[in-house]
Amino acid sequence: MTSQPWNENEAILHSLQDDILVTNLDGTILKVSEATGKVYGVSSESLLGKSVYDLAAKGMFTPIATPMVLKEKKKITFVQTTNTGKKLLVTGIPVLDENGKIYRVVSYSHDVTELLELKKFLQTMEGEMERVKSELDLLRSRQLYDSGIIANSTEMKNVITTSLQVAEVDVNVLLLGESGVGKSLIAKFIHNKGSRKKGPFIEVNCGAIPENLFEAEFFGYEAGAFTGANRKGKLGLAELADGGTLFLDEIGELPLAHQVKVLKCIQEKQFYRVGGTKPISVDFRLISATNKDLLKAIQERTFREDLYFRLNVVPLTIPPIRKRPEDIIPLIHYVLDVFQEKYKREKRLDEAVLHHFLQYDWKGNVRELINLIERLVVISPSTLITTEHLPDYIKASYSIPAPPSNLLKPLKDVLEDVEKQMLQRARRDYKTTVQMAEALGISQPSVVRKMQKYDID
Numbered sequence: 001m002t003s004q005p006w007n008e009n010e011a012i013l014h015s016l017q018d019d020i021l022v023t024n025l026d027g028t029i030l031k032v033s034e035a036t037g038k039v040y041g042v043s044s045e046s047l048l049g050k051s052v053y054d055l056a057a058k059g060m061f062t063p064i065a066t067p068m069v070l071k072e073k074k075k076i077t078f079v080q081t082t083n084t085g086k087k088l089l090v091t092g093i094p095v096l097d098e099n100g101k102i103y104r105v106v107s108y109s110h111d112v113t114e115l116l117e118l119k120k121f122l123q124t125m126e127g128e129m130e131r132v133k134s135e136l137d138l139l140r141s142r143q144l145y146d147s148g149i150i151a152n153s154t155e156m157k158n159v160i161t162t163s164l165q166v167a168e169v170d171v172n173v174l175l176l177g178e179s180g181v182g183k184s185l186i187a188k189f190i191h192n193k194g195s196r197k198k199g200p201f202i203e204v205n206c207g208a209i210p211e212n213l214f215e216a217e218f219f220g221y222e223a224g225a226f227t228g229a230n231r232k233g234k235l236g237l238a239e240l241a242d243g244g245t246l247f248l249d250e251i252g253e254l255p256l257a258h259q260v261k262v263l264k265c266i267q268e269k270q271f272y273r274v275g276g277t278k279p280i281s282v283d284f285r286l287i288s289a290t291n292k293d294l295l296k297a298i299q300e301r302t303f304r305e306d307l308y309f310r311l312n313v314v315p316l317t318i319p320p321i322r323k324r325p326e327d328i329i330p331l332i333h334y335v336l337d338v339f340q341e342k343y344k345r346e347k348r349l350d351e352a353v354l355h356h357f358l359q360y361d362w363k364g365n366v367r368e369l370i371n372l373i374e375r376l377v378v379i380s381p382s383t384l385i386t387t388e389h390l391p392d393y394i395k396a397s398y399s400i401p402a403p404p405s406n407l408l409k410p411l412k413d414v415l416e417d418v419e420k421q422m423l424q425r426a427r428r429d430y431k432t433t434v435q436m437a438e439a440l441g442i443s444q445p446s447v448v449r450k451m452q453k454y455d456i457d
């Protein structure tokens with residue numbers, strides 16, 4: 001195009017960065033800008049004098065602006081595909097002569113390949129988000145349905161009452177109790193009963209995250225914050241809990257080195273991502289849990305006192321199940337039902353098995369009980385599970401109540417003694433024989449019969 005003598009209009013046309021193409025009414029190309037050739041992968045000069053119909057027939061682009069503008073007699077916009085697979089958003093404009101008749105067609109274009117790809121990506125993402133959202137809703141509803149909590153004992157009823165009270169307000173709760181006692185279950189219960197139930201429940205097991213990864217996991221990190229980090233950066237657990245509940249499980253295991261930062265985050269509800277310079281604000285309710293003696297840890301200087309006071313606004317202790325035997329039989333029935341359903345097997349527990357369970361000290365609490373029942377449902381060959389099927393350590397821990405004298409009593413009498421004691425206890429704790437039957441795992445007529453036998457009223 002440099003061989004032509006200088007012309008102002010041409011100079012202006014070529015200074016434009018956009019692709020511009022002018023044709024006459026039969027589709028012959030009269031003018032093109034320098035960008036036009038680049039768009040179609042040829043030199044702009046080679047386009048001059050060519051017919052757009054011929055070029056379209058050779059597959060250079062489709063559809064063509066000229067006939068469309070001539071048909072519509074006004075400005076039109078459409079998407080054109082080029083021989084290189086690009087998508088162009090083309091605008092065609094009619095140019096009128098002094099009599100108001102069309103005598104030229106000008107078209108210009110924008111490459112929208114990326115835009116269209118982004119649109120497609122956005123649609124896929126929207127679909128994906130819808131799917132994840134409905135999955136989450138389903139999971140949440142299932143979780144609520146599954147969160148059946150057995151609370152037969154006075155101790156557990158008190159735990160539920162306090163949980164319902166604290167659920168209403170955003171107060172920090174510290175759940176205390178041995179391992180497997182139900183701390184996580186109660187934390188979820190508090191979350192589900194509070195105003196944040198539609199928000200996330202983020203559980204952080206402070207003892208399970210390797211010390212050197214804790215900050216990145218908890219606070220997240222910016223893109224390229226450290227070698228081996230995800231290229232795009234990552235949201236931390238504290239940020240994920242925004243609008244919901246942050247549950248810090250095993251808080252007693254949180255390394256001293258991280259305690260100050262966690263304290264600051266809890267106090268200020270603000271933190272920095274690893275490698276970040278912008279403070280991130282979050283809004284969550286905080287529940288923590290431990291099976292450790294935190295006061296002892298403070299004395300031993302492994303736990304910060306200021307963090308302890310911040311966490312421990314409302315302490316809630318869940319007693320071990322050996323201290324609330326009234327929950328044991330209902331728990332067994334509940335769990336037995338779950339596994340009978342899961343494994344499609346019908347199982348019953350012999351009364352003697354229940355006696356063993358009531359005496360056993362359940363160091364692993366409800367978790368241990370669940371695991372044992374599952375095992376018994378799976379491995380016991382008959383419908384009736386008897387003491388024979390119990391593991392040795394449970395059999396060994398069972399001691400028959402000592403007879404009043406040093407003399408040995410017949411086994412039948414000893415068992416009757418135990419049975420009578422259990423019935424007396426159930427009579428004390430329950431109002432009706434139906435409830436007694438439920439707690440003892442026998443039928444109501446059996447309860448009535450045995451009460452008559454032992455003269456209990």
Ligand SMILES: Nc1ncnc2c1ncn2[C@@H]1O[C@H](COP(=O)(O)OP(=O)(O)OP(=O)(O)O)[C@@H](O)[C@H]1O
Nearest residue numbers: 148149150178179180181182183184185291366367
């Ligand atoms: N009262 C209860 N009723 C029904 N299921 C219970 C009850 N308490 C605990 N569970 C069940 O027992 C199992 C262990 O409970 P959970 O994980 O809440 O204990 P935890 O105290 O948080 O244990 P850890 O200290 O080891 O984290 C879970 O499957 C839970 O659903």
